[in-house]
Amino acid sequence: MREKGFLRDAVGAGVPVFGACLGAQLLAASLGARVFPAPSPEVGVLDVELTPKGREDPVTGSLPARFATLQWHSDTFDLPPGATLLASSPAYPHQAIRVGRAVYAVQFHLEVTEAMADEWASVPAYARALEAVLGPGALDGLLAEFAAHRDTMQRHARALFGAWWQAATHDSSAA
Numbered sequence: 669m670r671e672k673g674f675l676r677d678a679v680g681a682g683v684p685v686f687g688a689c690l691g692a693q694l695l696a697a698s699l700g701a702r703v704f705p706a707p708s709p710e711v712g713v714l715d716v717e718l719t720p721k722g723r724e725d726p727v728t729g730s731l732p733a734r735f736a737t738l739q740w741h742s743d744t745f746d747l748p749p750g751a752t753l754l755a756s757s758p759a760y761p762h763q764a765i766r767v768g769r770a771v772y773a774v775q776f777h778l779e780v781t782e783a784m785a786d787e788w789a790s791v792p793a794y795a796r797a798l799e800a801v802l803g804p805g806a807l808d809g810l811l812a813e814f815a816a817h818r819d820t821m822q823r824h825a826r827a828l829f830g831a832w833w834q835a836a837t838h839d840s841s842a843a
Contacts, residue, residue: 672698684770684836686829689741692765692773699748699767706760709742711801713813716763716776722754727772728764730831731824736817737763737776738785740794744775770836778825785814 675698678685687695697703716737722728744760747753748767755764755774764774780788788794789807798806 669694675699679767679771682768684832685772686832686836687773688779689775689777692775693743693745695767695771695773696745696748696751696762696765699751701746701748701751703743703745705742706744708759709797709801710739710757710759710775711741711798712739712810713737713817714739714757714759714776716755716757718755718764719753721752722764725752725754725766727766727828727831727835728754730827735824736821737778738780738814738817738821739776740788740797741775742797770832772832772835774828778821778828780814780818780821782815782818785811785818 671694675685675687675695679695679699685695687693693703713736715734717734718725718728718731723733739757739760745762747762747765751765751767753762753764754766754772757763757776760775763776764772766772789798789811795807798810802810
């Protein structure tokens with residue numbers, strides 16, 4: 669897969685990278701970690717908790733110690749060599765990682781808009797996964813729960829991406 673080679677080369681060259689969900693899985697795989705189906709899918713508006721290193725991190729430290737996220741995936745990954753674990757959840761221990769100064773990946777979503785959630789809900793495979801985990805008719809409940817948390821998630825997304833941008837554009841050699 670060319671994407672994994674591209675990511676591996678970018679990380680090796682010191683290029684800042686941010687991956688979300690599949691992007692986190694691709695980044696982990698490109699750095700030599702195993703990506704695999706989890707025992708059960710993680711679907712819904714679910715809390716993620718920062719690790720002690722995550723609370724001290726210049727990027728993830730911009731978030732509360734525990735915060736709601738949108739999760740809609742069934743694969744997970746092992747921690748890549750040299751990565752720092754920044755956040756976890758009970759079902760998926762590797763929710764956010766950092767490699768080096770400005771390579772970050774999160775298994776969750778904070779950036780989702782209402783239009784994106786509606787579009788994802790229309791994907792038959794996503795709808796089937798949702799109902800397999802949460803039961804028939806779960807889509808309406810998920811969308812309502814997402815709507816209740818959307819503004820807070822988007823505020824957290826702006827904080828996270830803003831902090832990452834600062835880390836990514838900070839020239840550590842100019843001191």
